[in-house]
Amino acid sequence: MEFIVIIITAALISNVVLSRFLGICAFLGVSNKVETAKGMGIAVIFVILIATAVTFGINNVFLEKTGVFGLDLTYLQTIAFILVIACLVQFLEMFLKKFIPSLYKALGIYLPLITTNCAVLGVALTVAQDYTNFAKGMAYALGTSGGFCISIILMASIREKLEGNDIPESFKGKPIVLIIACLMAIAFTGFSNLNIG
Amino acid sequence: MQIIISSVVLLSVIALIIGIFLGISSEVFKVEVDEKVSKVRECLPGNNCGGCGFAGCDALAEAIAKGEAAVNQCPVGGAPVAAKISEVMGVAAGDSVKMVAFVRCDGTCVNANKAYEYNGVKDCRLAASLPNAGEKKCKNACLGYGTCVNACKFDAIHIVDGVAKVDEEKCVACKACINACPMKVIELVPYAKKHKVVCSNKDKGKPAMDACKVSCIACGMCERTCTKGAIKVVNNVAVMDYTKCDDCGACAEKCPRKCIS
Numbered sequence: 001m002e003f004i005v006i007i008i009t010a011a012l013i014s015n016v017v018l019s020r021f022l023g024i025c026a027f028l029g030v031s032n033k034v035e036t037a038k039g040m041g042i043a044v045i046f047v048i049l050i051a052t053a054v055t056f057g058i059n060n061v062f063l064e065k066t067g068v069f070g071l072d073l074t075y076l077q078t079i080a081f082i083l084v085i086a087c088l089v090q091f092l093e094m095f096l097k098k099f100i101p102s103l104y105k106a107l108g109i110y111l112p113l114i115t116t117n118c119a120v121l122g123v124a125l126t127v128a129q130d131y132t133n134f135a136k137g138m139a140y141a142l143g144t145s146g147g148f149c150i151s152i153i154l155m156a157s158i159r160e161k162l163e164g165n166d167i168p169e170s171f172k173g174k175p176i177v178l179i180i181a182c183l184m185a186i187a188f189t190g191f192s193n194l195n196i197g
Numbered sequence: 198m199q200i201i202i203s204s205v206v207l208l209s210v211i212a213l214i215i216g217i218f219l220g221i222s223s224e225v226f227k228v229e230v231d232e233k234v235s236k237v238r239e240c241l242p243g244n245n246c247g248g249c250g251f252a253g254c255d256a257l258a259e260a261i262a263k264g265e266a267a268v269n270q271c272p273v274g275g276a277p278v279a280a281k282i283s284e285v286m287g288v289a290a291g292d293s294v295k296m297v298a299f300v301r302c303d304g305t306c307v308n309a310n311k312a313y314e315y316n317g318v319k320d321c322r323l324a325a326s327l328p329n330a331g332e333k334k335c336k337n338a339c340l341g342y343g344t345c346v347n348a349c350k351f352d353a354i355h356i357v358d359g360v361a362k363v364d365e366e367k368c369v370a371c372k373a374c375i376n377a378c379p380m381k382v383i384e385l386v387p388y389a390k391k392h393k394v395v396c397s398n399k400d401k402g403k404p405a406m407d408a409c410k411v412s413c414i415a416c417g418m419c420e421r422t423c424t425k426g427a428i429k430v431v432n433n434v435a436v437m438d439y440t441k442c443d444d445c446g447a448c449a450e451k452c453p454r455k456c457i458s
Contacts, residue, residue, distance in 0.1 A: 062207055069203050076204055080211055087215040091222055098226040166318050 003139045010143025017151045018188040023119030037156035041149030052141035055081045055124040081124045089115045233262040240281040248272045248371030272370040295388040297368040301397045302339035302382045305358040308410040310334045325379035335408035337397040348377035394435045396456040401433045413456045419448035
């Protein structure tokens with residue numbers, strides 16, 4: 001039950017994009033089509049899960065005072081985690097190119113862009129600072145990345161519907177997207193009254 | 198001091214491990230890329246316009262390297278690019294004639310008569326589904342709402358006086374406007390050709406005459422004038438065969454409706 005609460009909280013109540021405002025770049029940039037949005041969402045879930053698992057290990061073994069060095073090195077979290085995330089994305093790119101070329105082609109340029117998606121670093125840092133239990137940390141990572149996936153797919157669906165509409169000249173392009181994002185964020189505040197657990 | 202040393206050591210070790218790991222995995226997961234593909238790709242313009250019929254420049258480069266596509270398939274690059282690619286591939290380039298898009302309609306606000314007033318959304322795709330295919334009396338006219346203008350990535354087509362006009366210097370023949378046009382009044386013509394039929398009206402005689410001041414009425418005068426058999430009236434509209442036409446201009450002089458320019 002506790003895990004479900006963590007997942008739902010991370011995915012809906014404090015949605016990574018719409019209430020914590022992380023990963024906006026990919027959210028606005030890759031939400032043109034539902035197909036690519038799906039690919040991006042799934043790739044982000046994948047990267048966040050692996051990155052969180054690896055950074056959780058590094059944090060507990062090396063950086064915490066209880067680790068092998070016996071020193072408080074937690075101020076190194078940001079730089080160490082970024083190293084790991086960049087490495088993982090590179091590795092994922094090679095892996096996909098070799099074994100799942102179709103997915104590699106579908107993701108295209110967005111795959112390396114995940115490195116600079118601050119949602120990934122955000123989750124890794126939050127888990128390192130707030131969670132001592134590995135399983136709960138992973139549940140949080142799954143919820144957050146799932147929340148990103150949900151919101152980017154919702155956004156892409158809305159944008160696809162918008163295409164045939166008569167939008168005022170001054171709102172065409174990015175402005176209307178920002179307005180949609182704003183309305184979605186307002187709609188998602190409705191989840192904050194959700195009483196679970 | 199201890200903290201500085203241990204943090205430097207720790208980060209260097211992590212970076213070293215990651216470096217070795219990535220180095221090994223790049224060897225393990227190496228994908229053999231055909232050298233030709235990347236060389237051909239370098240020759241292509243990189244607009245990813247899709248004018249060649251492939252998904253983008255990468256896809257075309259792959260197809261050319263495999264021999265599935267012609268070396269002069271890229272309409273944007275034209276002859277110079279074809280020459281470079283044929284050097285890479287070791288094949289003769291073949292002649293690639295520079296083509297440009299051309300709007301077969303001159304139904305400007307002055308020339309074309311309207312069947313009714315339309316004040317709805319300015320989009321050809323929508324207007325084309327209206328009764329009589331848009332407000333102009335002619336059922337095959339350029340509607341002039343600029344769907345092709347939005348489709349063009351090269352700023353080469355504009356609405357002038359209610360009709361789309363192609364800027365031949367900027368046009369790269371990517372066919373984006375041709376695919377966007379619901380009325381099918383845009384076609385590719387050789388850049389060098391001076392004389393073209395500027396009408397798509399498929400009505401005959403009086404209805405065509407009523408619709409527009411410069412409509413083809415399918416009288417067949419051009420067909421009789423042409424000595425090369427390069428112009429024929431098909432489906433009640435004159436159609437030019439640009440491979441046979443030698444640009445003499447006899448048909449344009451004889452045309453009673455002045456719809457050959």
